[in-house]
Amino acid sequence: MDNSQAPERIVNGHEETKLSAQQKPSKGGWRSAIFVIFVEVAERFSYYGVSGNLITYLTNVLGQPTATAAKNVNIWSGVSMVSPILGAIVADAYLGRFKTIIISSIIYFMGMLLLTLSVSVASLRHHQSIFFLALYIISIGEGGHKPCVQAFAADQFNDDLPQEKAAKSSFFNWWYSGIVSGASVSLIFVVYVQDSIGWGTAYAILAAAVAAALGLFLMGIPTYRRQEPLGSPFVRVAQVLVASVRKRRVDATHSDFRVCSEDWEVGGHANGQSGFKTLARTTQFRFLDKALIVDNIDASSKTRNHWRLCPVNQVEEVKLLLRLVPIWLTSLMFTIVFAQLSTYFTKQGSTMIRSINGSRFQIPAASLQAVNGITIVFFTVIYDRILVPVTRKITGHPSGITILQRMGIGHFISIFTMIIAGVMEAKRVRVARQHGLIDSPKSTVPMRVWWLLPQYISCGTSLVFTVVGMQELFYDQIPEGMRSMGAAAYISTVGVGSFLSSAVISIVQAISSRTGHQWLVDNLNRAHLYYFYWMLAGLSALNLCFFLWFAKGFEYKKIEWNDPNEEEKISPNGYYNNGRR
Known part of the structure; x- marks a missing residue:
């Protein structure tokens, strides 16, 4: 099998392929x-x-x-x-x-x-x-x-x-x-x-x-x-807003707080791949960062409640x-x-x-x-x-x-x-x-x-x-x-x-x-x-x-390439520790 044609990752419902320098895309352009x-x-x-x-x-x-x-x-x-x-x-x-x-x-x-x-x-x-x-x-x-x-x-x-x-x-x-x-x-x-x-x-x-x-x-x-189509984008926006309001009193300044990452699931890497793109963390609209925080209720739950806890990428989209x-x-x-x-x-x-x-x-x-x-x-x-x-x-x-x-x-x-x-x-x-x-x-x-x-x-x-x-x-x-x-x-x-x-x-x-x-x-x-x-x-x-x-004061969108092989502390339930990206 030609590895140059292997899917790199799934983005927005379709496969993206890493092409060799000699290859040209069969579609698009x-x-x-x-x-x-x-x-x-x-x-x-x-x-x-x-x-x-x-x-x-x-x-x-x-x-x-x-x-x-x-x-x-x-x-x-x-x-x-x-x-x-x-x-x-x-x-x-x-x-x-x-x-x-x-x-x-x-x-x-x-x-x-x-x-x-x-x-x-x-x-x-x-x-x-x-x-x-x-x-x-x-x-x-x-x-x-x-x-x-x-x-x-x-x-x-x-x-x-x-x-x-x-x-x-x-x-x-x-x-x-x-x-x-x-x-x-x-x-x-x-x-x-x-x-x-x-x-x-x-x-x-x-x-x-x-x-x-x-x-x-x-x-x-x-x-x-x-x-x-990926489903209603307004639901994702509403989830961030609701989660931020529900956790408005949670202290986000403590050094041990944890934030959620959608790109990681329990016990594995995203899509089984070695790397992925995500939106970089920003400092604007800090009140929305409350939606990232893993509190005691989230930590004790076996599944994530999307209306209480949102990943970094979703918050940055809002x-x-x-x-x-x-x-x-x-x-x-x-x-x-x-x-x-x-x-x-x-x-x-x-x-x-x-x-x-x-x-x-x-x-x-x-x-x-x-x-x-x-x-x-x-x-x-x-x-x-x-x-x-x-x-x-x-x-x-x-x-x-x-x-x-x-x-x-x-x-x-x-x-x-x-x-x-x-x-x-x-x-x-x-x-x-x-x-x-x-x-x-x-x-x-x-x-x-x-x-x-x-x-x-x-x-x-x-x-x-x-x-x-x-x-x-x-x-x-x-x-x-x-x-x-x-x-x-x-x-x-x-x-x-x-x-x-x-x-x-x-x-x-x-x-x-x-x-x-x-x-x-x-x-x-x-x-x-x-x-x-x-x-x-x-x-x-x-x-x-x-x-x-x-x-x-406008901040342009910034994309990060995340490599799980880098040293990152990840808790057993799939969340980043200390909010580090």
Whole structure:
């Protein structure tokens, strides 16, 4: 038997094999990930074909007021981005990522078919309930698709193989660049079809893209690495919290206290192997360490009560989650800024000159979001091929800068995005006033739409830093058995940010109306949208201060290789003595 192919250990429900230098993995790697990337490109093509111009359909076809339409867009986007939390739970605990992707893609396709019918069939065209039902069926499909696809693609890279571990860092850059490319093509092509040919034709194209994506995903089945579901991660989290509370009065300072290790069982080594990986002990959230302590009740029991005594690895997993909470919270302000892209940025552009060199062709206002996507694709290449190698030489860090440093730069740039947007909007209103168009909201303001490019470019640049950083952070720093939840956590910031954006709009409307000078009204020439943008810039600056404070104290995940052949004192019941690792 070739020992180089013998299983090293069992991790997350599958065998990991130690390969010789000459061998290559039979599955996984870029050849598998590329299938999944193209699937996500097609899905983003479909999603942005719906969301990118949705405010136009709601205002121009369904006749909703601008503020109401903006809130409806934000709420739908919010549901679409929060539902992945439920999808991640189902994937991690029950179905696995592979099956969840297939089922959710079918649901997504059904939603796109209903959406196409709701705008094509005359008897359904003005039934808002059918239209919104289709939208929220798509949200359900998003819930299963979004958290699993990214994590499933990243799973194709094995951290134990140096070449694949190095490829994973670049994977997140190219992953985001790919999905932005799909979104950008949709915002240019599909939005044009919507405005010039018809909504039914456009949505039929999107439904076909979803079907093609599912077929492409199935083609890659022979090459995929799969991980089986491990059971509900929330039970493991709850066990640590309950055990910590039950032992809150136990003294953990005594020199003879013992802690539990899941990696060792009574009378033997883990899985019969000579070594294993585990999370390193950390000093943060010391109250959770109470769950590790073996008291008299535990010592006298023949079996371990999981709600009284938890191993080091399980406790450290909960600490990982708690460390990510402040980062998640301070990322919400960034997503509020991002939410303006498909709402008020689009409405700004719709009031301006959008023809090219005096031709009759009008650039759809929603297509300007493609500038944001083009910026992301262009700057991703610069970041991955130029900035990372240069900063790597300076800092010695494999990725040039840390993940949180990358996110912090993105937060900083987002402040200027809102400042620039406010300046451009103030200029647009000034031009409208100079030409007597203040009370003519449907008239075109004699100002080229290209004036809005700086705010789109600034937003795209900030996304390269912040969003890609968030994707990598919430995949890398989450426990391995909860990586779908990690993707869902990142996606949910966009969803919650959309909800908060709607709430902020409502609050601003309520407060500004009392002063007699409403900031957000249907007539943008009479509105004070620039005040709203500058307010968001101020809130973003305040949020950056909190982010930097939390980032300064953040501890990245550390992995230890434990060798039982080293001198360790182990009690007969399988527990470490003195808490030594």
